[in-house]
Amino acid sequence: MKTVAISILGTTMDRRGKGDKRWDKWRPTVSMFQHDDLLIDRLELLFDNHSQGLANQVTEDIARVSPETEVVHHRVNFQDPWDFETVYGELLDFARGYPFKRSREQYLIHITTGTHVAQICLYLLTEAGYLPGRLLQTSPARSDSNLPGEYQIIDLDLSKYDQIASRFQKEHQEGTTYLKGGIETNNPAFNRMIEQLEKVSIRSSEPILITGPTGAGKSQLAQRVYELRRQRGKLEGRLVAVNCATLRGENAMSALFGHKKGAFTGATSDRPGLLMEANKGLLFLDEIGELGLDEQAMLLRAIEDKCFMPFGSDKEVSSDFQLIAGTNRDLAQLAREGGFRADLMARIDLWTYQLPSLKDRIEDLEPNIDYELEVFSGRSGYLVNFNKAARERYLAFSRSADATWSANFRDLNASITRMGTLADGGRITVEVVDEEVGRLKRKWNATSSTEQNAGELIEQVLGQGSADSIDYYDQLKLAALIEVCRHSSSMAEAGRKLFNVSRESKRSSNDSHRVKQLLAKYGIRFEEL
Structure with missing residues (x-):
């Protein structure tokens, strides 16, 4: 697989030194080709109209140190090299028009040359995948070194860096x-x-x-x-x-x-x-x-x-x-x-x-019980916990069909609060659990019977499953409306029962019309009831 570098010509740093003295200076673009362990097959060199001479000189110097490298020139004219939008747009156009061959070539994006704006734009285009490669950063050698310079290759795929x-x-x-x-x-x-x-x-x-x-x-x-x-x-x-x-x-x-x-x-x-x-x-x-x-x-x-x-x-x-x-x-x-x-x-x-109900994520019940115990202990100032038998009994009931958890985590919070308050010495016993289970059963049975009666009545009229799409509050109102209509000989009589207070404040009341409107909302006719 060939290695291709993409670099902006450094109009200042690549121009250092006159004549042969230029070889005494570190030049970032030329330095890429002075490393024995970094072999680049082709350089895509970007520069503006005013830098053709420098581009030719750099190309000749690259040929001296790395004759096997091909250098390809690209004219990229930044109207303002310090304007972010202009620079990004020009480099994006280059990236979109370049014929990348990812199956046969790997790419290095040189970010040492060009203005700081250009370097940032190259980074962003590489991160976004418009320039599909790795970043190449070059730098001068340390003062105590005889090397022509140093380089670092940075892969923006952070998943490859275990620590990061x-x-x-x-x-x-x-x-x-x-x-x-x-x-x-x-x-x-x-x-x-x-x-x-x-x-x-x-x-x-x-x-x-x-x-x-x-x-x-x-x-x-x-x-x-x-x-x-x-x-x-x-x-x-x-x-x-x-x-x-x-x-x-x-x-x-x-x-x-x-x-x-x-x-x-x-x-x-x-x-x-x-x-x-x-x-x-x-x-x-x-x-x-x-x-x-x-x-x-x-x-x-x-x-x-x-x-x-x-x-x-x-x-x-x-x-x-x-x-x-x-x-x-x-x-x-x-x-x-x-x-x-x-x-x-x-x-x-x-x-x-x-968010699912507590019943729908019952496997999370036990860690939530522990959490509620911890919260209660912190609030009360003393440690509260179950003894082993009490915990097993409470968990068995909590996972049973009798436990509806109709108010979800509010029910659980209230339940732990009650048992924690009644726990002598901070120990919730079987007796405390049994009393709490009885309290919860009475509460949920009272609630579920009301829900069941309303739901059954609605489904008798509208069909199986119809109550599932109606809010509980609206279920109760509709069930009461159906019940009153069934025990009335006319819509007028039903209206007089339903609107017994509000009708007195009206100069003239059309009770039948009000009942008809309420029934029509659910597609029900009085005669069907």
């Missing part, structure tokens, strides 16, 4: 461990997700969408992403977190985007708003699906343009924040129904990660 590669791998492992809260998790899908999220957290400032059921750990994960980015110098601002379900009407606009004094009744002073507070930092909007459409529109512009209009102001302000959004709702379905802006959905759906 292991260091990057260690940092990656530290990052993923941090995102998992130091918990050694065993679920393969969850681990793969966290490994990718670690890379995204370090390399990207684009929005991240975290989905998953309530209690799966969306807020904690957003907190860890922020802290990891701050550790790596990617953020300098603060973390601002808000649950969008708490924002309503004017309060939503004011809380998010700020307001000017006098913008509405009670606005006695200026308010910067959460987006401004998150400048240079991270904004976590939990339950983003609860935002109104007007707030969604303003948020989209704030994400894309980094500017927005505070409520009651006639001047825009800017805030450079990163967004993490959280939701337990199906935003795509909500967008199809008109409850969430499709353009905002598209903008925040670049990096989407769905």
Whole structure:
């Protein structure tokens, strides 16, 4: 395989010395060919229109020290050799037009000559793969050496450098461990997700969408992403977190985007708003699906343009924040129904990660129990743990069909907190576990019976599996609507039962129409019930 060097002619360093005295000086381009252990078959020499004479001289000198080397001249004219855009563009054009033959030739990119801008551009083009080779750095010999100079070949494939590669791998492992809260998790899908999220957290400032059921750990994960980015110098601002379900009407606009004094009744002073507070930092909007459409529109512009209009102001302000959004709702379905802006959905759906429920990653239960025990011990000031029999009984129940973990890690946290509080001498006994198991069974049975009754009723009307696509809150409302309609002789009677309070405040009420509209949303006709 032939070796080909690509080099920019050094208009200053390659011109050193007049006549034969030039051989007394170190010249970087010529020096490449004065090493017995560095054999170069061809040199692609780049220079501008004003350097033809020097190029000819260097070519002749190379022929004297390495007659087997072919030198090929290339005219590359930099309008301004210190303008990054111009230099990069010219070198990129050369790289794209050069007929690389990777199967037959290997390439060395000489980065010692040319302006600093040119050297940086050669490095970047090599790193990006436009120049498919390794870097060649030459330098004068030490003062106590008789050598014609020194050289170093640098391969930008860092995976070939064991020490560097292991260091990057260690940092990656530290990052993923941090995102998992130091918990050694065993679920393969969850681990793969966290490994990718670690890379995204370090390399990207684009929005991240975290989905998953309530209690799966969306807020904690957003907190860890922020802290990891701050550790790596990617953020300098603060973390601002808000649950969008708490924002309503004017309060939503004011809380998010700020307001000017006098913008509405009670606005006695200026308010910067959460987006401004998150400048240079991270904004976590939990339950983003609860935002109104007007707030969604303003948020989209704030994400894309980094500017927005505070409520009651006639001047825009800017805030450079990163967004993490959280939701337990199906935003795509909500967008199809008109409850969430499709353009905002598209903008925040670049990096989407769905957190599984505790039940779906039950193999991670035991390390999370240990983590919760450690947290409780730190908070209470004394060490708390199970005795052997108690631990085995709690684990057996936790993995059984009776354990639904409906609130996910919130259920687990509450359970460990209760047992830790009741543990005499810091030892959780079988008796404490049995009492806790009974408490959890009663709680989950009460919840599951309500869910089951509502789900069964809906599936009787809409078909098998239909309840799975409906939020639990909406299931309860729809089940109540179906039940009332089934026990009413007409839509008017059903309406009088359903709207018994609100209908009194209306001058004239059309109860039948309101019931018909609610049923039509799910494609149900009153006669079918």
